[in-house]
Amino acid sequence: xxxxxxxxxxxxxxxxxxxxxxxxxxxxxxxxxxxxxxxxxxxxxxxxxxxxxxxxxxxxxxxxxxxxxxxxxxxxxxxxxxxxxxxxxxxxxxxxxxxxxxxxxxxxxxxxxxxxxxxxxxxxxxxxxxxxxxxxxxxxxxxxxxxxxxxxxxxxxxxxxxxxxxxxxxxxxxxxxxxxxxxxxxxxxxxxxxxxxxxxxxxxxxxxxxxxxxxxxxxxxxxxxxxxxxxxxxxxxxxxxxxxxxxxxxxxxxxxxx
Amino acid sequence: xxxxxxxxxxxxxxxxxxxxxxxxxxxxxxxxxxxxxxxxxxxxxxxxxxxxxxxxxxxxxxxxxxxxxxxxxxxxxxxxxxxxxxxxxxxxxxxxxxxxxxxxxxxxxxxxxxxxxxxxxxxxxxxxxxxxxxxxxxxxxxxxxxxxxxxxxxxxxxxxxxxxxxxxxxxxxxxx
Numbered sequence: 001x002x003x004x005x006x007x008x009x010x011x012x013x014x015x016x017x018x019x020x021x022x023x024x025x026x027x028x029x030x031x032x033x034x035x036x037x038x039x040x041x042x043x044x045x046x047x048x049x050x051x052x053x054x055x056x057x058x059x060x061x062x063x064x065x066x067x068x069x070x071x072x073x074x075x076x077x078x079x080x081x082x083x084x085x086x087x088x089x090x091x092x093x094x095x096x097x098x099x100x101x102x103x104x105x106x107x108x109x110x111x112x113x114x115x116x117x118x119x120x121x122x123x124x125x126x127x128x129x130x131x132x133x134x135x136x137x138x139x140x141x142x143x144x145x146x147x148x149x150x151x152x153x154x155x156x157x158x159x160x161x162x163x164x165x166x167x168x169x170x171x172x173x174x175x176x177x178x179x180x181x182x183x184x185x186x187x188x189x190x191x192x193x194x195x196x197x198x199x200x201x202x203x204x205x206x207x208x209x210x211x212x213x214x215x216x217x218x219x220x221x222x223x224x225x226x227x228x229x230x231x232x233x234x235x236x237x238x239x240x241x242x243x244x245x246x247x248x249x250x251x252x253x254x255x256x257x258x
Numbered sequence: 259x260x261x262x263x264x265x266x267x268x269x270x271x272x273x274x275x276x277x278x279x280x281x282x283x284x285x286x287x288x289x290x291x292x293x294x295x296x297x298x299x300x301x302x303x304x305x306x307x308x309x310x311x312x313x314x315x316x317x318x319x320x321x322x323x324x325x326x327x328x329x330x331x332x333x334x335x336x337x338x339x340x341x342x343x344x345x346x347x348x349x350x351x352x353x354x355x356x357x358x359x360x361x362x363x364x365x366x367x368x369x370x371x372x373x374x375x376x377x378x379x380x381x382x383x384x385x386x387x388x389x390x391x392x393x394x395x396x397x398x399x400x401x402x403x404x405x406x407x408x409x410x411x412x413x414x415x416x417x418x419x420x421x422x423x424x425x426x427x428x429x430x431x432x433x434x
Contacts, residue, residue, distance in 0.1 A: 003263070010267050014274065021278050028282070048404070051309070056406060063410060063421050070419060124421050132424045136406050139426075196412050197419035213417035 042181055045140060049174070049183050052133070060133070060149065061168045062191045064126040068098045069164075070197050071120035073234055075103070075112065077199035077211050086236035087111070091156040093234075098151060100127045126151075137174055142183075146173035155190075158229035161220045161246045164193045195230045195246070202251035203227055203238065210250035221245035221253045300372045301401040301431035304379060307371065308429070309405060313347050314340040327366045331359065338411035338420075345427055349407040352383045353422030361389035375434065382428040383407075397432035404428045 072093055079085030087105050088096075096104045101115030101122075114120045122128060126149055134144045148171045155167035167190045175182040195214050202210040203226050214230070220243070221227040227245025228237050247253035313332075316322050317340070320332035331337055336359070338350060344367065351360035364381045372379065378391030394400070408423025 006264065007267070010271065014271065017271075017274065017278070021282075024282070044403070048406075051405060056408075059408060059410075063408070066410070066419065067421065121421065129424070133406070136424075136426065140404075194412065196414050197417045215417045216414035 038180060041176075045142065045176070045181075045183070048136075048140065049185075053185065053187055056133070057149075057170050057187065058189045058191055060126070060129045061166065061189055062193060063124050064098050064129055065094065065151075065166055065191065066193050066197070067120055067124040068094055068101075068114075069193065069234075070199075071101070071114045072097055072103070073199035075114055075117070075119050076234060077201075081201055081208055081211070081233070081236075083236060086234065089235040090231050091153045091235075094156065095151055095153045098126050100125050141177045142174045143177055144172075144174055146171060148172075152188075156231065158231040158241065158244050159192060161229070161244050162195055164195065164231055166191055166193060198230060198234075200230055200233055200246075200248075202247040202253065203240070204247075204251045206238075210248040212248055212250075214246070217249050218246045219249070219253060221247055226253050297377065297399055297401060297431065297433045300377050301403065301429075303371050304368055304431060305403045305405075305429055308344045308348075308368070310343060312341060312343055313337055316344075324370075325363075325366060327363055331363070338413070339409065342409055345405060346407055346409045348381065348388065349383060349409060349423055349425055349427065350411065352386075352388065352425065353420075357386070357388055364389045372431075378432050378434060380428075380430040382430070384425040393434050394430065394432055397434065400430055400432040402428060402430045 069090075072090070076085045086093075093103060096102060097114055097120070101113055101120045102110055103112045103114060105111050115122050115125060130147060130149055134147055137144050137147075150169045150171075152167040152169060155165070157165050159165040167188060169186065169188050171186045173182070173184045196216065198214050199211065200214050201208045201212075204210065221240070223242075225240035225242050225245060227233075227240055227247050229241040229244035230246065232239070232241055245253070313328070316325060316328060317332060320329055320337075322328040322332065328337075332340075336351075336356065337347070339346075342350070348360045348364060351357070351363070360383070361381065368379055374391065378393045378397065380390040380394060381388040405427050406424050407427045408421070408425065410419060410421045412419045
């Protein structure tokens with residue numbers, strides 16, 4: 001009798017052992033699957049953010065800056081590049097316009113909205129492009145706690161006759177909606193912006209002339225220098241910049257000294 | 259005799275427990291399914307090449323030896339910005355309405371990255387199907403990669419500057 005009880009208990013124990021094993025296996029497989037899914041999701045988002053940092057942020061800055069410069073120069077050209085139009089240095093005007101197309105005077109009053117006036121495409125302001133990026137993050141299941149692009153105004157400089165250089169800081173703070181992970185970062189991007197497509201003019205005999213779109217037919221100014229750089233021209237400055245100015249084929253400043 | 263039975267029974271149970279623990283340890287270290295690994299590698303190959311290789315790295319001027327289709331597009335003036343990745347170039351073609359060209363080029367370039375009898379690929383831009391192999395719906399394993407693309411091209415001879423995008427580009431790879 002005692003033996004039969006003992007063996008019965010052992011049999012039940014073995015059955016319990018098998019059931020426990022199967023349950024543990026199921027739990028283990030479920031957790032492994034969930035872990036693998038989480039791992040892949042995090043890898044995908046890491047890849048997206050890494051790609052954004054490597055290329056996309058630079059493109060945002062380039063597109064919004066170039067679009068703003070074209071719009072500003074076009075607006076100035078429609079006013080004959082007069083002092084009534086060019087009231088600020090280019091870096092200040094760009095800082096106003098790049099965000100949502102609103103140009104302000106030195107007192108902070110709105111002078112013109114270059115988006116509604118058709119000088120700048122609504123899709124390519126910093127506000128619009130940042131909004132697109134936030135939509136992408138939302139589609140990926142990320143909450144955007146912070147996403148800011150701040151222009152470094154003092155960094156705008158004429159790098160060579162055909163290129164301006166500009167820096168901007170990008171700060172982001174993203175959190176996965178399930179609370180699993182978060183991504184924070186701050187990066188500074190420097191972009192080179194070509195002057196092709198901008199509107200400019202020549203300083204022929206000290207007078208503004210030959211207003212037009214900059215193309216590859218324009219020439220680099222030679223000694224004796226007559227042309228300020230494009231940055232200077234769009235800032236309302238008239239002092240030539242040695243070797244940084246360009247002029248249209250109509251003036252041919254390349255041969256001016258001959 | 260009875261005592262030996264008890265001892266052997268308990269010994270057998272201990273052995274069973276040890277075997278179960280050993281089996282669990284070994285199964286947790288098992289290598290992933292081979293077909294899943296090759297699918298992942300194929301998908302990563304496709305995505306890595308398309309997102310990093312630039313058009314001017316495949317061509318010398320408009321001579322793209324391994325991709326005559328791309329040579330034709332370039333000679334016909336359909337490559338406005340050669341300093342952009344293939345992903346971005348597909349986006350540019352999409353922007354300019356050349357969806358069939360984008361699909362043909364995608365098929366032509368990726369055709370050398372995988373065996374069509376084993377895998378299928380699809381390119382989607384802005385939720386529009388650009389190119390797709392057969393068999394996606396029937397596949398049990400699929401890997402998807404997304405990327406945001408946008409870009410521009412400048413025509414220095416005319417001063418025209420065009421921006422396009424942003425679009426969400428998606429590449430799907432599945433095993434047949």
